[in-house]
Every structure is written in C-alpha cells, then in structure tokens.
Amino acid sequence: MTHRPSGAREVVVYNWPLYAAGAACAVAGAASARRLQGVLRAAARGGALLAAGWLLSSVAASWWVYDRSELHAYTWLPDLLPDGLGDHLVVSGGLDEASRPLSTQGSQTIADLCLTTTGSLRRARDRVPPSPRAVAARPDCLPVESASQDTVFLVFAAHELRRPRDRENLFAECARALRPGGALILVEHVRDAANAAVYGPGSFHFFPRAEWLRVAGRAGLRPSAERRIGTFVTAFAFLRDPA
Structure with missing residues (x-):
C-alpha cells in the first residue's frame, strides 16, 4: 500500500495536545466572559476569539x-x-x-537523527517508521564520506534541533559531506509575518530566516536560491563553493 504523505489531519494528530490546549483556552475565555464585566469581559472574549481563530487558521494553513x-x-x-x-x-x-519521492534519481543515503525529544516526534515516528535503509546519525556525525554527495536534503528536520550548537554541527556536517559545488536543500517554515499570522504562538517553534543564513554561513555555505512553497514554507539552496 502506498503511503499518503502527511496532511493537515496528520499535523493535528501529531500535535494534538497543542490543539487541545488552544481549544481549552478558547472555551475558558468564552466561559469567563459570561461572568465578567467591562474591560475584563472584552479581554476574555477577545482572547477566546483569538485562540479559536488561530486554531482554525493553523489547520487551514496546514491543509493548504x-x-x-x-x-x-x-x-x-x-x-x-x-x-x-x-x-x-x-x-x-x-x-x-522525503526519501521515497527523491529516490528516483542518483544514489541515495538516508541518515536518521533518531529524534524523539517531543511527543509530536514520537507520534510521527509511530505512524511513519524510519526507512529500513536509514542509518542512525547524530548532528555532529553523518554516515557518509567527506565530499561524497552532490546534494544533501534537510526537509523539516533541522528545526527540531533546538540547541544552536546542534544546528551548527549539523550544517557543518552537511558541508563536509558535499562535493565542491554541491548543494544543501533546506525546507522549513520560517518565523515571519505570514506564519505568525496563521500559526500564532505556534510560529515560535520555527526559526527566522536569519538563523538559517547564520548557520549556513558559519558552515561555509552560501545561499544560491530560495523559493516559497504553498505561501508558508520556504525552500533554500546553499552551495559549497568549488575547490
């Protein structure tokens, strides 16, 4: 059976405690507004509407x-x-x-960082287990020889590394793995006005564009192209300079 890539439904399942908390805030705000007066009533009602609005807009953005x-x-x-x-x-x-749709071209290696630091990651891994071809890896140790890869892909993976040092190590390892002139492709939501508007506080789980430029530059990679996907996702290409 062919696996259908995760959509909005799966995003909600992976992150259901956050959506439950948002719904609880909306209900609590609406209930409180009935018992309050004046400015406090308006604030509670506004908070409830804001929480409900972010719940709906985040699901709609994920669907899109x-x-x-x-x-x-x-x-x-x-x-x-x-x-x-x-x-x-x-x-x-x-x-x-990402590995399955990308496997039709060239020789492919899959490195699994084995991240289970959050409930959403554990639920995602339970539903979509790692490929049997995946090799366990660390941010500071990817399982490929130096200068052996034409392209390295980080598709919604790098933002799960919450410590700056881990992100720096990962990008340094990606640069090491690339042949001169090779490309790192990074795909991420970025913390910007569009994502903040639809995901609200959830957008703080994303990193700003400047952070990706910083860690790439520290690794000796230079930006070469950038493309927006579905309004809320950005794909970057960073190149290792030719020798």
Whole structure:
C-alpha cells in the first residue's frame, strides 16, 4: 500500500495536545466572559476569539501547504537544482517523507537523527517508521564520506534541533559531506509575518530566516536560491563553493 504523505489531519494528530490546549483556552475565555464585566469581559472574549481563530487558521494553513500545494510532488525542486540531485543524502529528524519521492534519481543515503525529544516526534515516528535503509546519525556525525554527495536534503528536520550548537554541527556536517559545488536543500517554515499570522504562538517553534543564513554561513555555505512553497514554507539552496 502506498503511503499518503502527511496532511493537515496528520499535523493535528501529531500535535494534538497543542490543539487541545488552544481549544481549552478558547472555551475558558468564552466561559469567563459570561461572568465578567467591562474591560475584563472584552479581554476574555477577545482572547477566546483569538485562540479559536488561530486554531482554525493553523489547520487551514496546514491543509493548504500539505494537502494542496506542490510540496510533496517536488515540482519546485528543479528551480533550486537545475542539474538534478545526483548522489544525495536525506537527513531525517522525526518524520521522513522525503526519501521515497527523491529516490528516483542518483544514489541515495538516508541518515536518521533518531529524534524523539517531543511527543509530536514520537507520534510521527509511530505512524511513519524510519526507512529500513536509514542509518542512525547524530548532528555532529553523518554516515557518509567527506565530499561524497552532490546534494544533501534537510526537509523539516533541522528545526527540531533546538540547541544552536546542534544546528551548527549539523550544517557543518552537511558541508563536509558535499562535493565542491554541491548543494544543501533546506525546507522549513520560517518565523515571519505570514506564519505568525496563521500559526500564532505556534510560529515560535520555527526559526527566522536569519538563523538559517547564520548557520549556513558559519558552515561555509552560501545561499544560491530560495523559493516559497504553498505561501508558508520556504525552500533554500546553499552551495559549497568549488575547490
């Protein structure tokens, strides 16, 4: 049976405690507003409406990105990799849905960072187990030889590394793995106005664009292309300079 890539329904399942907390805030705010007066009543009612609005807008944005956009079809990839994938490494965090569609080109290696630091990651891994071809890895140790890969993919994996040092180590390892002229493809939600508007406080789980530019630059990688996918996701291409 062919696995359907995760959509809005799965996003809610993976993160159900957060959605439950948002719903509880909306209900509590609405209930409190009935017992309060004046400014406090208006504040409680406004908070309830805001919580309910973010719940609805986050699900709608996830549906647009994961169910309706070109994200999972990878039709956007030639804009970043006009010469194709070549030999490539897919680095997975908690949920690997990139290796299968990318496996049709070149030789593929899958590195699994084995992240289970949050409930959402554990639920995602339970539903979509790592590929049997995946090799266990760490941010500071990827299972490939130096200068052996044409492309390295980080698709919704790097933001799960919450410590700056881990992100820096991962990007340094990606740079080590790349051949001169090779590309790192990073796909992430970024913390910007669009994502903050629809995900509300949830957008603080994303990192700003400046953080990805920082860790890439520290690893000696330079930005070469950038593309928006489904309004709320950004795909970056960072190149290792030719020798």
